[in-house]
Structure formats: structure tokens, C-alpha cells
Amino acid sequence: MAVGLSAIRKRFGSHFAVDGISANITEGEFFVVLGPSGCGKSTLLRMIAGLEHLDGGEITLSGRTVSGPGLHVPPERRDVGVVFQSYALWPHMDVGGNVAFPLESAGKSRRAARAEAETHLKTVDLMPFRDRRPAELSGGQRQRVALARCLAGGAHTVLMDEPLANLDPHLRSTMEEEIAAFHHRAGATTIYITHDQREAMALATRVAVMARGQFQQVAAPQDLYERPATAEVARFIGRSAILSATLQDGCAAIAGQQVPVTQQGSGACAVSVVIRPGDVRLGAGALTARLDRVFYRGGVWEGRAHVSGLEQGLPVSSPRPLRNGETVPLEIASGWVLPASSDAPGHDAGRQAPAEAVE
Numbered sequence: 001m002a003v004g005l006s007a008i009r010k011r012f013g014s015h016f017a018v019d020g021i022s023a024n025i026t027e028g029e030f031f032v033v034l035g036p037s038g039c040g041k042s043t044l045l046r047m048i049a050g051l052e053h054l055d056g057g058e059i060t061l062s063g064r065t066v067s068g069p070g071l072h073v074p075p076e077r078r079d080v081g082v083v084f085q086s087y088a089l090w091p092h093m094d095v096g097g098n099v100a101f102p103l104e105s106a107g108k109s110r111r112a113a114r115a116e117a118e119t120h121l122k123t124v125d126l127m128p129f130r131d132r133r134p135a136e137l138s139g140g141q142r143q144r145v146a147l148a149r150c151l152a153g154g155a156h157t158v159l160m161d162e163p164l165a166n167l168d169p170h171l172r173s174t175m176e177e178e179i180a181a182f183h184h185r186a187g188a189t190t191i192y193i194t195h196d197q198r199e200a201m202a203l204a205t206r207v208a209v210m211a212r213g214q215f216q217q218v219a220a221p222q223d224l225y226e227r228p229a230t231a232e233v234a235r236f237i238g239r240s241a242i243l244s245a246t247l248q249d250g251c252a253a254i255a256g257q258q259v260p261v262t263q264q265g266s267g268a269c270a271v272s273v274v275i276r277p278g279d280v281r282l283g284a285g286a287l288t289a290r291l292d293r294v295f296y297r298g299g300v301w302e303g304r305a306h307v308s309g310l311e312q313g314l315p316v317s318s319p320r321p322l323r324n325g326e327t328v329p330l331e332i333a334s335g336w337v338l339p340a341s342s343d344a345p346g347h348d349a350g351r352q353a354p355a356e357a358v359e
């Protein structure tokens with residue numbers, strides 16, 4: 001295990017910014033922490049980096065305890081590289097100098113450090129820019145310098161705190177590909193923080209959905225989408241409707257129809273069913289819906305389908321044009337039953353929040 005978090009807590013005044021998080025992050029994993037602003041993501045990262053002391057619990061890095069009761073290994077002795085959203089480059093040094101800096105600090109000669117820095121500049125495709133100063137680079141190029149410098153530091157574990165937050169959407173998606181390639185090449189265990197679910201889904205081996213200082217669910221992106229543990233996770237990841245239904249013989253009664261559903265374990269007959277766009281078939285079926293909130297999303301149209309008697313509109317998407325106000329036949333072909341308790345699928349993190357009431 002590369003990074004072990006055991007019931008870690010951090011309090012500011014009376015407020016727990018990190019409130020009992022446990023997780024085991026494996027060697028080489030790309031682990032994304034996803035959550036809304038203020039949920040405690042940066043505090044968690046700073047605790048792992050050694051920039052915050054813990055108020056409880058224990059952190060291990062490669063099996064070595066670095067934070068725990070009466071123990072706090074300083075940041076520079078943790079073998080951890082950090083990339084923040086502000087690039088933190090030296091403005092007076094050129095690109096090559098910035099990347100060579102950790103190598104020189106580690107005692108290499110200037111010449112050897114420069115030569116090694118070039119290998120890392122090649123990795124992020126920045127060799128043609130090695131003599132420029134940071135001020136002469138675009139945001140994306142600066143971020144790549146920060147990545148190369150992190151590589152040069154040779155850290156076993158890389159922590160990234162919203163590294164793409166300052167970039168425009170087009171550059172963000174290019175940089176996502178760069179970061180994925182960087183991870184593939186460098187192989188370092190990476191913990192990446194973001195509030196952007198699309199970014200999380202694109203990059204992660206596993207995603208931890210964080211809220212109010214706790215991990216709500218830790219799972220692979222597809223599992224999170226298809227088998228959310230709570231209503232909160234279902235709402236945070238992708239589009240969904242969450243409907244109350246009664247369950248019998250593997251089917252949920254929704255709007256007078258028997259909808260085949262998937263669930264974890266057995267249990268209650270009054271359940272909450274998550275419906276995703278892929279669960280709804282448009283164009284045929286026993287139900288009739290009126291569409292609104294229709295948007296064209298490049299290749300597909302998205303909208304909400306309102307069926308009489310249902311408490312929420314269903315999310316729909318179609319490769320054919322949809323129109324606001326049109327009436328369409330549809331069928332709900334499948335759904336996911338939210339686990340009633342904490343024995344949620346894919347959930348391997350410590351303290352858990354109860355499933356929320358359905359809106």
C-alpha cells in the first residue's frame with residue numbers, strides 16, 4: 001500500500017474540515033478526491049503532504065507512519081511531490097533552471113542537474129521552451145513545467161491540488177491527456193483533487209466522493225456512476241432522477257410499470273431508484289412524457305422527460321433532435337436501487353454518511 005489513511009481528522013476551531021477519513025491507496029494508483037468547495041479536499045492533501053498536523057488518526061506512506069499520535073514527519077522527509085493550482089515556479093529562472101532546481105538542491109552538479117532536467121522536459125514536451133522564463137509561457141505550459149519539476153524531484157507520491165483550475169476548458173482537456181500520459185510514464189502514486197466530476201471520471205483509477213469532511217464512497221468511475229452508494233453521490237456524479245418505488249421480484253413499480261432494477265443485497269420493499277439517461281428509452285413504450293430543459297451537447301440532445309405521477313423529471317439523451325415541449329412515448333428499461341444502509345458497493349472507506357432522504 002502506497003498511502004494509508006486511518007481515521008484521520010483535522011479540526012479548525014469547532015469545525016472538523018476532515019472528519020474521520022480512512023482509505024488504502026495502492027502503488028501506482030491515480031486516486032481522485034472529488035467534492036464541492038469547502039468539503040475539506042485541500043486540507044486532506046495538506047495533511048498527507050505534512051503541511052498540517054493531525055487531530056486524530058494515522059497516515060502511512062509506503063508502510064512508514066508519517067503522521068500519528070505524537071509523530072509528525074516534516075514535508076521534506078516524506079518523499080512527496082506537490083503540484084498546486086498556482087504553479088509556484090521561480091520567476092527569475094528559465095524553464096530548465098526551474099526543473100533542475102530540485103536536482104541541484106539534492107546535491108547534483110549544475111551540469112548534471114541540467115542534463116537530467118532535459119529528460120523530464122522531454123516527458124512533458126517542453127524542450128523547445130527550456131530557455132524561456134515562466135512569464136513567457138501559457139498557463140498550460142507553466143503547468144507542464146510544474147509537472148516536470150515534480151518529476152525531477154523523483155517523488156514516490158505526487159499530490160495535485162486542482163492543477164487545472166486556472167485553465168480554459170479547451171486547455172483543460174489537453175492537459176488532462178498530458179497528466180494521464182505523465183502518470184502512465186512516471187508511474188508515481190498520484191492523489192489528485194478536483195471539484196470537476198468530468199475531470200475526475202476521465203483521470204481516476206478510483207474516485208473518492210467527499211462531502212462535509214468525509215468520504216461518501218470510494219469506487220472506480222464506472223461503479224460510481226452505475227452503482228452510487230447514496231443519493232448525494234448519485235446527484236453529484238452525472239445526471240439522474242431518484243424515485244421512490246416499491247420493490248417486488250426484482251422489479252420496481254414506477255408510474256404503473258414494472259421496471260427491472262439492479263440492487264445490492266436484499267432488503268426493504270420501499271426503495272429509492274436511481275434512473276440515468278441510459279435507463280430511459282425514447283420513442284416507444286407505455287409511458288408518455290413532455291420534454292423540457294432540452295440542450296444540444298454536441299452529437300446528442302439532452303433533456304428532462306416529465307411523466308404524469310412521477311415526482312421528478314427523468315434525464316434523457318438522444319442522438320436525434322429533441323424539442324422543448326414535445327410529447328414522446330418512453331420506457332424506463334432499468335434502474336439502480338440505492339442501498340438502504342452503509343453496505344454500499346465499492347465502498348471501502350471509513351466512516352460513512354447515511355443515505356440521504358430523496359428529494
Ligand SMILES: Nc1ncnc2c1ncn2[C@@H]1O[C@H](COP(=O)(O)OP(=O)(O)OP(=O)(O)O)[C@@H](O)[C@H]1O
Nearest residue numbers: 012013017035036037038039040041042043044195
Ligand atoms: N487554516 C484554516 N483555518 C480555519 N479554517 C480553515 C483553514 N483551512 C481550511 N479551513 C476551513 O476548512 C474547510 C475545508 O477547507 P478546504 O480548503 O480543505 O476545502 P476544499 O474542499 O479544498 O475547498 P475548495 O475546493 O474551495 O478549495 C472550509 O470550511 C475552510 O473554510
